[in-house]
Amino acid sequence: MEPKNNLQQDNGFFGQPAGLQTLFFTEMWERMSYYGMRALLVLFMTAALQDGGLAMNVATATAIYGLYTGAVYFMGLPGGWIADRLIGGQRATWYGGIVIMCGHIVLAIPSESSFFLGLILVVLGTGMLKPNISALVGQLYDDGDDRRDAGYTLYYMGINIGSLIGYLVTGYLMENVGWHWAFGAAAVGMFFGLVQYRMTLPKLGSVGQEAPKPLSDNGRRLSWMVIIAFLVGLGVVFVATSTGAMTIDPVAIAQYVAAAATIVFFVYYLSIFLFGKLTKNEAKRLGALFLVCIASICFWAGFEQAGSSLNLFARDLTDRMVGSFEIPTTWFQMLNSGFLIALSPFFAALWVNLTKRMINPSYGFKSALGLIIMASGFILMFFASQAAASGMKVSPNWLVAVYFLHTVGELCLSPVALSAVSKLAPKRMAGQMMGIFVLTYSIGSLLAGLIAGNLDPENTSTMPDMYMQITLFGVGVGVVVFFLALKTRKWEALAGQPDPEHVAINANEPVKQDKA
Secondary structure, three states, X not given: OOOOOOOOOOOOEOOEOOHHHHHHHHHHHHHHHHHHHHHHHHHHHHOOHHHOOOOOOHHHHHHHHHHHHHHHHHOHHHHHHHHHHXXXXXXXXXXXXXXXXXXXXXXOOOOHHHHHHHHHHHHHHHHHHHHHHHHHHHHOOOOOOOOHHHHHHHHXXXXXHHHHHHHHHHHHHXXXXXHHHHHHHHHHHHHHHHHHHHHHHHHHOOOOOOOOOOOOHHHHHHHHHHHHHHHHHHHHHHHHHHOOOOOXXXXXXXXXXXXXXXXXXXXXXXXXXXXXXXXXXXXXXHHHHHHHHHHHHHHHHHHHHHHOHHHHHXXXXXXXXXOOEEOOHHHHHHHHHHHHHHHHHHHHHHHHHHHHOOOOOOHHHHHHHHHHHHHHHHHHHHHHHHHHOOOOOEOOHHHXXXXXXXHHHHHHHHHHHXXXXXXXXXXXXXXXXXXXXXXXXXXXXXXXXXXXXXXOOOOHHHHHHHHHHHHHHHHHHHHHHHHHHHHHHHHHOOOOOOOHHHHHHHHHOOOOOOOO
């Protein structure tokens, strides 16, 4: 059977559906605000009080960073469910963006209490927006539309244009104006995204307009009561910790939450197999998707070192002077975005051309390749940290090479993994499955924060071992995924094909006669 290569009439955005324009620019501005602010977190929390920071130790700051980034993605699970069962993807994206903007506004207020309140708001808003806007991209395409992978790669390019803008703006403001001006700039970026989304919303048409599997009236009322109770409880905990009535240990909480998130992921995935009323083909496709999810967890545990251990390495152990100009610390994270923008068109063309030649690597193979390439970047960090342990600041070229390898690995895994979710997941639970997949970001981010807590800028001799362990673990898991993908590629090929069970049922149905 020859692969389809549909060129539908709806190709108004660089050969892709016109609705991709709406989602492309909305996500671009949202990622500008998210990544621009995220790059500041560990630096702000570990900065001295006289420099406007919170003067936390590295273990505490990276644990909070891991909790924040992990919670951002963990909330994608209820966010996807709310879209599927209550309000639809379009409204979930809109309301999520509003909450994100409010969070960044609160972060701009120079107060420790407002800092944590702002993080909570950004977590809640991103949980609503992130999984649903990604799911909407997949819903623009039919099952047999071979533009899907290229469309997700183009969409991913928008994400990284936004992050590039965010790093550039917030990094400059942090170094030259002040921390809270940088946080405020993130709010402005989200405002632009909301305006663009509302103005171009008609391009989406009916995609995500209604909940695909709405609850009954009683179910809706009960769901809203649970949501309100959760928010009230969250507010009580925030007030208690802000007033000193409750104290927390971020490192211990990060460990418990990482374990809990992992359990939720496996239990939720298993419950879909047991109670989701899956057909045989749907079960096999979800089995193939499970392998991609495992690779994604391990990938993000290494990749998210960018905002924590690699960020601190850039600040404390890298020679950032170019003549009389000192490179802002966060600008090193721009390398990932810059490489992604430059390489995305080539990878998009690569997948399309391979498909035309009947050579289309499976999602599992691409994920394994991306994980192995990302992990190989930490071999360079092993040698860079050995050089730093000698007491001298190292060349920035080490970080340039690391971010290049991480970018190549990301392009092999992340956009095609998003495409895998939209293609392999049953349509009736697209939002939930995207939420489950985004949960892999959460687990990986939590693990990344805990790993980064082992970094001690004052004791650089421990760093080489940490980076070598990341390398060995990532490569080892990547090899296992590669061999398992030889089996699951056959399951992936079932996407878009009629299920044998449905064929059998339909064959036994009586033919209805039209009445003239």
